[in-house]
Amino acid sequence: MAAKGILVGLFLIACWAVVTRSTLHASCKLTWTFTVPCDTVHDLIIKQMEKWNSSSLCPTGTEKCGYTIDSATNTATEIKGTHTTPVHHYVDDLSMGFENDTKICTVKGYSTSEVIYAIFDKGTNYCNLHNLVSGSGLTNTTRYGFKEVTHDSVCTQYSSADCSKY
Numbered sequence: 001m002a003a004k005g006i007l008v009g010l011f012l013i014a015c016w017a018v019v020t021r022s023t024l025h026a027s028c029k030l031t032w033t034f035t036v037p038c039d040t041v042h043d044l045i046i047k048q049m050e051k052w053n054s055s056s057l058c059p060t061g062t063e064k065c066g067y068t069i070d071s072a073t074n075t076a077t078e079i080k081g082t083h084t085t086p087v088h089h090y091v092d093d094l095s096m097g098f099e100n101d102t103k104i105c106t107v108k109g110y111s112t113s114e115v116i117y118a119i120f121d122k123g124t125n126y127c128n129l130h131n132l133v134s135g136s137g138l139t140n141t142t143r144y145g146f147k148e149v150t151h152d153s154v155c156t157q158y159s160s161a162d163c164s165k166y
């Protein structure tokens with residue numbers, strides 16, 4: 001009886017995922033714009049990922065560590081890497097694409113959980129990306145003209161994310 005209930009529950013979750021066109025992975029897609037050239041932004045993000053590489057450096061109760069950079073794909077137009085959550089060691093794949101426009105640098109960021117059951121991620125995929133711009137100081141609007149655009153429909157639990165924790 002209980003097993004039947006679980007099956008019905010899983011079925012409903014699968015239907016919900018299909019209906020909302022999300023997959024069974026939590027993920028986040030966002031766009032940042034800056035009023036500085038992309039090489040400045042790229043440089044600061046790489047430095048932040050290097051600074052937050054070691055998983056042992058994570059301040060207790062936060063996820064501001066455990067980043068790796070895929071050096072083979074690290075070019076002026078792209079950064080790929082991973083973030084591993086410190087407690088459960090869940091791996092999230094990250095990618096950021098850089099594009100210079102006239103006086104504007106546009107960055108398209110994407111983070112997705114490798115674990116298939118991570119439908120609700122408490123905003124972790126959002127924070128994986130956002131922590132890099134806040135940690136490096138790129139969120140300073142006066143200095144970098146920072147803007148961020150995303151939405152709950154393309155970024156799991158974006159509006160309820162607590163990046164001081166994740």
Ligand SMILES: *[C@@H]1O[C@H](CO)[C@@H](O)[C@H](O)[C@H]1NC(C)=O
Pocket residue numbers: 050053054055067068069070
């Ligand atoms: C970061 O740490 C991982 C091990 O957790 C390592 O494999 C990787 O090479 C390190 N450095 C960078 C730049 O990703």
Ligand SMILES: *[C@@H]1O[C@H](CO)[C@@H](O)[C@H](O)[C@H]1NC(C)=O
Pocket residue numbers: 037038039076077098099100
């Ligand atoms: C953007 O332009 C700068 C020079 O102004 C260049 O160094 C950088 O590689 C360019 N980045 C991209 C993503 O085109």
Ligand SMILES: *[C@@H]1O[C@H](CO)[C@@H](O)[C@H](O)[C@H]1NC(C)=O
Pocket residue numbers: 140141142143
């Ligand atoms: C943001 O940048 C401006 C200009 O560089 C600087 O004066 C200001 O102190 C910065 N704000 C923060 C919170 O770092």
